[in-house]
Amino acid sequence: MPFVLAILAALAPAFAKLSEGWFELVPCELCLWQRAPYWVAVPLFLAAGFLPRRRGLFLVLGGLACLVSAAIGGFHAGVEWGWWPSPLPGCAAPTAQGMSVEDLMRSLAPTPTKPCDAATFLIPGLPVSMAAMNAIYGAVVALLGFGAARRR
Incomplete structure (x- = not known):
């Protein structure tokens, strides 16, 4: 199960x-934040497989990392639905109020980004954004990790 x-x-x-290339999606700053906890979870789950004496601990820690991503995804979904604003400055759409064109051009990010409140819907007709899907997916993987630790 750890593997x-x-x-x-x-x-x-x-x-x-891959969806950035396949579907030409541009991630926002919160989208990028959701990915990091998974890269923490991967070695923790692998450690659970290779270190049977500490399997339960590593399964719980990996599950917690996935739960962090799920929480960020849930927070991001709340930003998309307008429940609260994002605290990240990179999540706001650039505005030109009181700026010259030169100042505006200098303030733009070197790579394209999108505002965090602009939801990306991957499946047509399904009103669940990628952030909400990540919240669900991360929670499911976390629960699987917790369940595997408990069975131990």
């Missing part, structure tokens, strides 16, 4: 990165 969990944890950020 399956490691694969599941790696699939989420890998799919997000």
